Amino acid sequence: MRVAIIKYNSGNVRSVLYALERLGIEAELTDDWEKIKGAEKVIFPGQGEASSAMRYLKERKLDQLIKELKQPFFGICLGQQLLCEHSEENDTTCLGIFPVKVRKFPPIDKVPHVGWNNLENLKSPLLEGLDEEAFVYYVHSYYAELSPFTIASTHYMDNFSALLHRDNFYAMQAHPEKSGLTGEIILRNFLNLK
Amino acid sequence: MLTKRIIPCLDIKEGRTVKGINFVALKDAGDPVELAKIYSDEGADELVFLDITATVDKRKTLVELVTKVAKAINIPFTVGGGISTVEDVKALLIAGADKISINSSAVKNPDIIDQMAAEFGSQCIVVAIDTKNIDGLDFVHTHGGRKPTILQTQEWAAEVSRRGAGEILLTSMDHDGTKNGFANDIISELSTMLPIPIIASGGAGNMQHFKDTFTAGKADAALAASIFHFKEISIPDLKAYLGEQGISVRLK
Numbered sequence: 001m002r003v004a005i006i007k008y009n010s011g012n013v014r015s016v017l018y019a020l021e022r023l024g025i026e027a028e029l030t031d032d033w034e035k036i037k038g039a040e041k042v043i044f045p046g047q048g049e050a051s052s053a054m055r056y057l058k059e060r061k062l063d064q065l066i067k068e069l070k071q072p073f074f075g076i077c078l079g080q081q082l083l084c085e086h087s088e089e090n091d092t093t094c095l096g097i098f099p100v101k102v103r104k105f106p107p108i109d110k111v112p113h114v115g116w117n118n119l120e121n122l123k124s125p126l127l128e129g130l131d132e133e134a135f136v137y138y139v140h141s142y143y144a145e146l147s148p149f150t151i152a153s154t155h156y157m158d159n160f161s162a163l164l165h166r167d168n169f170y171a172m173q174a175h176p177e178k179s180g181l182t183g184e185i186i187l188r189n190f191l192n193l194k
Numbered sequence: 195m196l197t198k199r200i201i202p203c204l205d206i207k208e209g210r211t212v213k214g215i216n217f218v219a220l221k222d223a224g225d226p227v228e229l230a231k232i233y234s235d236e237g238a239d240e241l242v243f244l245d246i247t248a249t250v251d252k253r254k255t256l257v258e259l260v261t262k263v264a265k266a267i268n269i270p271f272t273v274g275g276g277i278s279t280v281e282d283v284k285a286l287l288i289a290g291a292d293k294i295s296i297n298s299s300a301v302k303n304p305d306i307i308d309q310m311a312a313e314f315g316s317q318c319i320v321v322a323i324d325t326k327n328i329d330g331l332d333f334v335h336t337h338g339g340r341k342p343t344i345l346q347t348q349e350w351a352a353e354v355s356r357r358g359a360g361e362i363l364l365t366s367m368d369h370d371g372t373k374n375g376f377a378n379d380i381i382s383e384l385s386t387m388l389p390i391p392i393i394a395s396g397g398a399g400n401m402q403h404f405k406d407t408f409t410a411g412k413a414d415a416a417l418a419a420s421i422f423h424f425k426e427i428s429i430p431d432l433k434a435y436l437g438e439q440g441i442s443v444r445l446k
Contacts (some may be wrong), residue, residue, distance in 0.1 A: 014290045018265045048315060107389060110414065112317050112360060114391050116239055116444040117196045135197065135444040137270055139292075139317045139360075156196055178270045178292065180234070 001191065003027040004039035006066075009048065009056040016045045016076070019177035023188060033065055040071055041191060045177075046078025050102070050142070051090035053082060063095055072193040073169050080164065080171035081142055089142050097169045100147045105157060112141045113156045117174075124151035124165055126189050134182045136162070136174035143173060197444045198408045198436070199239035199415035200429060201393065202422040204229060206245045206275070209255055211423065227262045233422070234267040236429040239444060241267070242295065242363070242417060245275030246338065252276060257289045264290025272320055274363075278303075283310050287318060295320040295363060298336035301343060301350070304357060311358025320393075321359040323351060325380065326367040332380055339367050347380065348387070355388045362388070363417065365395040373399025373421070378411035385412040393417050401427060401435045408441050 005016055007029045020027045020043075027043065028035065036042060044066070046053065057063045066073070066083075075083045082094045087102035094102070105111045116135040119127065127134075136154075143160035146153060154162040154173070164171045170190060176183035204211045204226050211226045230241055243263070245256050260273055273286050274295030283294050300307050300321050310319050324335045325347040332347035351362055364384060366377030376394045385392040391414035394407040398418035407413045421427045436443045 012287050012290065012292070014288065015264060015292070018290060019268060021265065022268065047317075110389055110391055112390075113196065114317070114361065115196050115199050115414070133445070138196075139270075141317070175270075178268065180268050183268060 001025060001041065002039045003041045003043065003191070004036045005029045005043045005045060006036060006062065007031040008060070008062060009053060012047055013045045015175075015177045016043060019183070019187060023184065023191070025191065031060055031062060036065060037069070041193075042069060042071060042073045044073065044075040044079040044082070046076060046080075046082060048078055049089060050078065050081060050087040050092040050094065053078060054092055054094060057082070066095060067097070070168055072190060074190050075169070075171035076177070077140065077173060077175060080144060080173050083164070083169060083171050084144050087142060098144070098147065098149050098164050098166055098171070100144050100149065100161065100164065102142050102144050104142050109157050112139055113143075114139045117154050117156060119152040119154060119162050120159070121150075122152045124163065124170075125193070126163065126165065126170055126186060127152055128189050129185050130182060136172075136176070136179040136182055136186075138174045140173060144171075195442050197239070197442045198413070199393075200237075200404070200432060200443070201240045201242055201415055201417040202233045202238050202429070203242040203244060203395070203417050203419040205419060206243055206247065206256075206259065208247050208249070209259060212246070226259060227266050229423070230263050230271070231266050233429065234269045237433055237444070238269065238429050240269060240415070241271040243271060243273045243275075244295070245273070247275070253282065253285065257285050260286055260289040260291050274320070274322055278306065280306070280309055280313055283314060287314060293318040293320050293360070295322045297322040297324065298341075300354065301334060301336050301345065304353065307354055307357040307359055311360070316358045316360035319359050320361045320363050321354040322363040322365065323347060323354075324365045324367055325377075335367060339365075348383065351384050351388060355390050359390060361391045361393060361414075363393040363395055366397060369397030370395070372397055375399065375403040376407035376411055376413070376416065378407055381407060381411035381413050385414065391415065398427075401432050404432060405436060405439050405441060408436070
């Protein structure tokens with residue numbers, strides 16, 4: 001299977017490559033339009049800051065490309081946030097695939113939200129084989145609000161969108177590549193999507 | 195619900211796992227990659243690798259180790275030991291580490307906390323603090339606990355948090371190696387005072403000590419080494435126990 005991981009100025013993407021390797025998939029890290037367009041699955045990882053990531057994507061017109069893609073597409077962590085409409089992180093206009101706002105956690109509890117938290121209200125083939133005992137690894141200070149596109153939520157201070165889905169676009173705030181067996185199930189389910 | 199994390203710590207010297215008792219005597223406790231895989235399969239929530247190698251080739255060896263670990267395990271891990279520059283951090287993160295931990299170098303040059311946080315984000319910068327109580331006051335120690343400083347632990351912890359540390363790994367030198375329990379007074383004090391997670395370290399001897407540091411100590415995570423390496427406590431047993439005691443943990 002041809003899997004492309006979008007290369008941009010995001011932090012560590014090596015972990016995603018290694019996680020796919022453990023599943024027997026040799027993915028390609030690339031910012032080449034044709035390679036991304038021609039891939040069967042596209043993964044959009046992320047770690048870093050929203051406005052500089054958006055600037056980088058725009059400079060290389062990757063923002064346009066992402067919107068045009070039709071194959072299963074998976075945004076992870078900052079990748080999820082960038083697929084939303086707007087982020088409070090440096091007041092950034094994002095890609096707008098999901099009409100959802102990304103907000104900063106209030107200082108009611110510790111921020112960032114670091115550690116293992118469970119998924120609730122699961123509703124998607126992407127989460128096949130998992131239940132509300134499924135824990136995933138989070139490390140983030142911004143979160144996507146709940147929306148009609150939410151396919152699982154997590155509670156930290158309030159409920160937020162753990163995962164989102166619209167058409168061919170899927171997105172997850174936690175790190176499946178670091179979420180043990182649960183993460184492997186999610187990645188495998190994504191790779192099995194038609 | 196956000197769970198409390200159990201973190202085995204692997205002390206690394208020249209590519210092998212060792213554990214210092216009170217930071218001095220060392221015993222070989224195995225191959226780090228094998229051990230990492232075992233802990234990850236057993237349900238450890240995270241791992242910490244602390245490199246105490248002092249050779250010139252250290253950085254290269256550490257990057258190689260990080261690469262091997264990142265390929266082998268599917269949980270997050272932190273790397274620490276002798277990290278002092280933005281370039282050091284970059285090399286380790288690129289190799290696959292999720293977070294890095296700094297200690298003496300942050301005391302020597304606190305600005306590197308700001309620089310590293312600005313460059314890579316607070317979420318991957320852990321500041322480790324070795325603390326020792328001297329006549330009723332808590333003082334920061336550096337260089338593996340050998341060097342006392344004039345910094346008071348509470349003030350330094352507040353400063354590193356302000357400068358952008360994402361977590362604090364607090365090791366009580368008074369408790370480390372004693373197996374008499376974690377230093378819950380100061381852990382609770384820091385956890386209440388600061389807006390970032392506190393990882394308790396030093397003193398774990400039995401399962402109740404973990405429960406105590408999560409309740410009385412208000413710790414967000416607890417770290418231990420030899421009791422895991424020498425199988426005095428197994429991670430599945432520990433998590434089952436904590437679950438029964440009403441502590442929120444990630445069970446398989």
